[in-house]
Amino acid sequence: MRTLPHSFTSLLQSCKTLKQAKKLHALILLTASHHNPFFITKLTQIYADCDDLRSALALTLLRPNVFAFTAILYFHSRHAHAHQCILTYARLRQNAVVPDNYVFPKVLKACAKLSLFVTGTVIHKDVVAFGSESNVHVRNSLLGMYAKCGDMASAERVFGEMPQRDVFSWNSVMSGYVCNGLPDRAVEVFGVMKEECQPDVVTWNTLMDAYCKMGLCCEAARVFGEIEVPNVISWTILISGYGSVGRHGVCLEIFREMVSVGRVLPDVDALSCVLVSCRFLGDLASGREIHGYGLKIMCGDVFYRSAGAALLTLYAGCGRVDRAYSVFRGMDKGDVVTWNAMIFGLVDAGLGHLALECFREMQGRGVEIDGTTVSTILPVCDLRRGKQLHAYVSKWNFSCGVPVFNALVHMYSIRGCIVYAHSVFSMMENKDLVSWNTIIGGYGTHGLGQTALKLLQEMSGSGIRPDLVTFSCALSACSHSGLVDEGIELFYRMTQDFGLIPVREHFSCVVDMLARAGRLEDAFDFINQMPQEPDKHVWGALLAACQEHQNVSVGKLAAEKLISLEPREAGHYVTLSNIYSRAGRWDDAARVRKMMDGHGLLKPSGLSLVGTGS
Structure with a gap:
């Protein structure tokens, strides 16, 4: 076999574009060097780097080796083709090629993305069999794979057995705890990490996320203050964290500070989070500002693809359905998320008939509905359409989980079919707090109060703990149901047995x-005896009952309280x-009439002033 000429070697090393690669390939084919393994592998890498997958695959099959397969893996990983990464690894093994420390991280990352736990454990065995277990990058990939597949016990074992750890190792185990609902463990790990490794911005972001998941946003803000140069993820975590605990005004303040500081531009995630807060605040003016800002810093397609749903529901929730439709027109009509957002926005705006029209149009376009679609539209469905959706869910064996069945229970309940509601509830394999x-x-x-109790x-x-x-x-x-004694006992059990502090709604229920x-x-x-000041709903319930039971003395006291709260409410x-x-107290009735006249109030339509000469 003739050796590849030195000139070809130099040209291959300097080749950067697909056009150059094709010309060089054609030139080499004219020589006796076209079977050289180095030539085949190098051209495979160049073709893969230039996104010519077909040519790269053809050369890989011609001369399969770990370097060629690594190039193919890098191509699929770069383009987020996780399934293809797994298939490429399978072909590598079928060709008896020994994987190395560059192959394992790519394929383990793909397993993590697809949550392929079983495949990941098989690759772990290969890692051990081919002697890559001591490599820190491979170990980190194993750790991340187990964490993202929800097996923190295996992730901990990999982490504990690592002969050396870098900052990525610590970040991976902390992130694993946060993603698997164990944020307190992430905080504990950080305490140990500080003694062994210097945290980076990813560490601080993960720690912030852990505190936010624990509801300790003030601690997250303290950590944020320690980051020398916060990145866009740092800002977004803080905005999202305060939003998750309902402090939407703070979210807006943080966003404005982020824009004012100007070190980093908000991305679509940050914009989506703050738009959600604007919806909860009913702050249409700020929402419109953020809308304009988003279109200014990024192209409309990118902005609407990610932040469109939040913006649309903001406009609908604030009564600007025209603006919601305008955003809807700019979104991808082939994406179920687009339709779900529009349906939710219309339902939220109290426009159930328009939501149903939107749902019908979605079906007419052939967009496949998902669990979110069903659970969003069910509350505004009549019994006939609700049953149709129930049949659809049953026929296609929706893997949509608990929220859809909760929505079915709610739909049947409000449509007067409590037996159907209980039937759906009874057949649910998993029930959450909302179900109960x-x-x-x-x-x-x-x-049916006795059944409810x-x-x-x-x-x-x-094992599910009741909430407020x-x-x-x-x-x-x-x-x-008139179960007064049972209700009073239940009210006091809230605090005594469950440690819950009643809020105004509970006091109103007892008064009612x-x-x-x-x-x-x-x-x-x-x-x-209420520990908080009674509001108009509490006094209103009492006054209405006084009218029904003709209790003048208590009615007078309740009315006086209501009038002091709302003196202009006729x-x-x-x-x-x-x-x-x-009660035949005509003089008192006339006195109340004069009080109304003195305040310049008009009698509401549909109500009468009996016996006062009105």
């Missing part, structure tokens, strides 16, 4: 419960006047 709250609330609205007991036995919403549903059920039962004095005493005066009139 939905079925308990459903039975409550149907006046029985379900609450079953819920506690299932659970007790709101259960107390409401007691109120609608007592008032419905005619125990108006007890309701009034309960209000006076309905309070009318209710009190009616109570006086029905």
